[in-house]
Amino acid sequence: MFRNNYDNDSVTFSPQGRIFQVEYAAEAVKQGSVVVGIASKTHVVLVAIKRNAEELSSYQKKLFPIDEHVGIAIAGLTSDARVLSNFMKQQCLGHRLTYGRNMPVRTLVDMIGSKAQINTQHYGKRPYGVGLLVAGVDSAGPHLFEFQPSGMTEEMIAFAIGARSQMARTYLERNIDKFADCDREGLIRHGLRALKESLVQDRELTVDNTSVGVTGIVKAEDGSFKVEPFQVYDQQDVMAWIESVGDDKEGGAGDAGEGEGEGEGEDMEVDS
């Protein structure tokens, strides 16, 4: 790997006006396993591939609930994500205490954006080595945000970050017009299909390595709208979803021709 004089800290601009330390931190995000998020008019889902360090170890968690109405998916340094996650939990709790209601998602995301920006401007600090997808609902409906180590935060319709996430993003771009009117289950299936695009050869979605998180707004019996609290589904709870996209009937994927090769569709097996 080439070296240069301008990449030792986050307070040095290169002659082109770049800050290499921040760009390197963005590389750390690409080392993490892939996570996908999609928002519709009523729901927002996060789906993730979990990795285990070795055969007998447990799988590293990828989805974290923040508050009743917000959850995050992480790619990169898990310990950095924990710092951000704790911060977000505290802010949400503080907001609830002060105002007696849910924190607006954008407000929350802006807070971690500002926090991360400071790490890119002061000597002795380093940028966070983690990228997040933040899913949440507020009075304006469901939202999905991407957070980068630079402090950049943007609202997305759908997005994927982590290793080989470009493949998942390509899937999402192809199907972007379908998401808005998707129901909860359809959205999850789209998420899993996007996830499958990013899998390395001969790996499969299994109940052990797949996590699904959902939040949204649902119509209650009395006609009012209620928040479906953010919940993470693992293990047996994701089995039916995995099976529904397993023998990919090319359901919502629509775009024929592109889909071949992903329909392996054999039995579920434990991740190796």
Next chain:
Amino acid sequence: MTSIGTGYDLANSIFSPDGRNFQVEYAVKAVENGGTSIGIRCKDGVVLAVEKLVTSKLLKPHANKRIATVDRHLGVVYSGMIPDGRHFVERARDEARAWRDTFKTPISTADLASRMGGYMQAYTLYQSVRPFGITAIVGGFDSTRELPVDGEVGSGPACGAGGKVPGKSHGGPALYMIEPSGLYWGYYGAATGKGRQAAKAELEKLDLGGPGGPALSLEEAVKEAARIIYVAHDDDKEFELEMTWISDVDGPTKGLHQEVPKALREEAKRLAKKAQEEKMEE
């Protein structure tokens, strides 16, 4: 470049033998890569506009705003490193609020520019920080009326320190641009970012700085702003146009910094595209 390899460009706040601070110059480079921002000061207000480059199809359209409101009557737009811009805006909001707390009156655009210029400059002084990778354009409308002071008791001094000189006009539209060095000037029309050269050339053609003050009306300025962003834009890339405006209390925004209404924005875009096509045919 002469700066590279000398060692004088490796840390902030270091002077080279010929008196330059290279890290600040490099910060300017970060600005020059960002989407174009412009501001126009016209007869009855200020217009801010920005070219938002669409980096991904997956971005939610019109959801990611780039022009921020700092106080009721103040807007800020910036080019360069967006997280730095957001930090700048937060600081500007703090300044505006602190001013209100202290003086019980809204901060003037000039005073905000001064405070923020000082803030940016401080980030060129120490090796422990880096300069801001943004150039910010601050637009505001300082009320021409006697404002009821926040939480006032009485109306304040009629003359002298803190008072207004009778018979003199006060307030009006104001526009400032602050660079990474902390340098700031007041402008009739300001442009920064990737397309600043083309935008400046267009701004100079407008009647903004005549002796009788700018001739351009607010609505005309909105249309010009849209056109200039289109002119400055590099054709093949997709972008979104975001515009805000500020008028006096009897104008369309009632003294507030607001997004330009959709109908007017779309009309301005239509005219901008038409002007582009006509230019192409020539």
